[in-house]
Amino acid sequence: MYKVKVYVTLRESVLDPQGTAVKGALHSLSYTEVKDVRIGKFMELVIEESGRDINELVREMCEKLLANPVIEDYRYEIEEAVAR
Amino acid sequence: MYKVKVYVTLRESVLDPQGTAVKGALHSLSYTEVKDVRIGKFMELVIEESGRDINELVREMCEKLLANPVIEDYRYEIEEAVAR
Numbered sequence: 001m002y003k004v005k006v007y008v009t010l011r012e013s014v015l016d017p018q019g020t021a022v023k024g025a026l027h028s029l030s031y032t033e034v035k036d037v038r039i040g041k042f043m044e045l046v047i048e049e050s051g052r053d054i055n056e057l058v059r060e061m062c063e064k065l066l067a068n069p070v071i072e073d074y075r076y077e078i079e080e081a082v083a084r
Numbered sequence: 085m086y087k088v089k090v091y092v093t094l095r096e097s098v099l100d101p102q103g104t105a106v107k108g109a110l111h112s113l114s115y116t117e118v119k120d121v122r123i124g125k126f127m128e129l130v131i132e133e134s135g136r137d138i139n140e141l142v143r144e145m146c147e148k149l150l151a152n153p154v155i156e157d158y159r160y161e162i163e164e165a166v167a168r
Binding site: 001007008009019022025026029031033034035036037038039040041042043044045046047048049050052057061064065066 | 093118130150
């Protein structure tokens, strides 16, 4: 079993209205030292051994479903082989 | 300037319907080796030096706005002092 952490972030060139809203909320709580906020997704997957290369498998899942490669970047970490 | 990465995840005991939906979608794409998916948020903040302790500041922002401590856990990394 693998534990995989996937981080999906908007590409630099894409506007992040959710991040802008959170920045505004932080400012209104008087945290004016916050200069930028960008929000992404963080996913934890537990994947069973299937004979396929785990790297290739995760990359495929990211490209097909977990991230939108047009506007998002992703990176992942394959954490460890968890005991069954 | 600090670059801070904040990871917000649902507590283990809290159901994650979004994760369940993504798992279902992965299964329907025939990635049946995926046994569990949990979805969280990932935030990147750029914070200016303000004389306050950066750790304390980030913890306060997480408790007040970025995470809901009743159902979510958070952790953060203070990455580096970015050149102005």
